[in-house]
Amino acid sequence: MATDDTPTRVLAAAGPVFADKGFQAATVREICQAAGVNLASVNYHFRDKERLYIETVKRAAHLREAQVPMPELPPGAPPEVKLRLFIQTTLTRMMGDRGAPWQVRLMTREVLHPSSACEELVRDYFRPHFDRLQAILNELLPPDAPLHLRHQIGFSIIGQCMHYRVAWHVMTLIVGADEVAAHYSTDALAEHITQFSLAALAQYRKPGSLTAAPSESLPPL
């Protein structure tokens, strides 16, 4: 493994460093030392620190997708099962087995503080993922559900998953380490989010629920 290409070794070492400290705080010296290569290697093989960062981000997305691939959804399976599988995969990708891996931490930084690598990330990674979810929701929603509602329902599901990625530390401080250890496994959380979302989805199948103005369903204080 130590006999790899120099660019490959730099790329491999850059991942965790950029994920932990961000683009600015990460230093070229630290990356090169971790890779066991000379300081000038970054500029020779990647021209810039920024170019190295962009390459690292792209590689992170590609790598994580290969690590946790979306399982084949049997075409005949009920959409409820498909949704659960989707949520399980999404959550597993975000959380990993022992904390979020550097690939995910790096992508999270990119989501919150987009750089020039973000658009490509959305095109090759986030949008296809979201489209899969939309396809499942299409089977669970009536045909006349407006597009923006389908999207917002998708974000409601993604948002529930993402929260455990983003706020894990704060969440642990709030509910305590014991409850987390007992009830916050990836499987348990996926089960909860699936059940919560499926129950929410059921309402849109009721006739007339889509035509009623929002203010009718609930009095304005």
Next chain:
Amino acid sequence: MATDDTPTRVLAAAGPVFADKGFQAATVREICQAAGVNLASVNYHFRDKERLYIETVKRAAHLREAQVPMPELPPGAPPEVKLRLFIQTTLTRMMGDRGAPWQVRLMTREVLHPSSACEELVRDYFRPHFDRLQAILNELLPPDAPLHLRHQIGFSIIGQCMHYRVAWHVMTLIVGADEVAAHYSTDALAEHITQFSLAALAQYRKPGSLTAAPSESLPPL
């Protein structure tokens, strides 16, 4: 306004800079220049750059709570109305009127990459907020709902709100600026999240829904 205390001016200038660039990338020189004070002021009045950062974070939370206070919930109001008001306030705090204000951007950084200021932030800001939500959920859930389920339902609601704070840019790239302009106002999003969550909550009132094992409600593929 320009006649303020030097520490006050520094604190006011530090907020946006730290929010935009993060602790590391923000420079003391930039903060002092924005405040119109001498470079040594930070070290004289706050001892450290880090101390200044911590003070700035605390002030951000306190400030934002004052900017968007939680409206008085009439004790007799139905819990559905209380929940909608809670979601509206939460979303308004996170989004602001023209993009997330620096106070929120700074707190988001603290959530994702906690520093020594995080524990205090949770104790004085996030936990009381979450407790308010729990109190509302207690009125909407049967008395025998286990504690961890109440918490996870709370996170499902918070997570939906937080998603629009964290992933706003990516989300815009996915659904397009037109749809965002037409259907993603704070009020519209609050309405959707409320409706989605209330429908999800209804299932837990059905008798026996809490005793059924998760695997019973959905076949394992």
Next chain:
DNA sequence: CGAGGGGTTAAACAGGTGTTTAAAACAATT
């Protein structure tokens, strides 16, 4: 054999970082 070139290396470079210092300016008290 030996000339050439891609890859590696240590050293240096120019600029920026947080922090410290000693002198100056100011305010308030005696």
Next chain:
DNA sequence: AATTGTTTTAAACACCTGTTTAACCCCTCG
């Protein structure tokens, strides 16, 4: 009015940053 204590100031300090440079190594090809 003199003196104390506090605040402000410009300059310097020591260190770290990304990047460049020129010498060097090693392998291939004529």
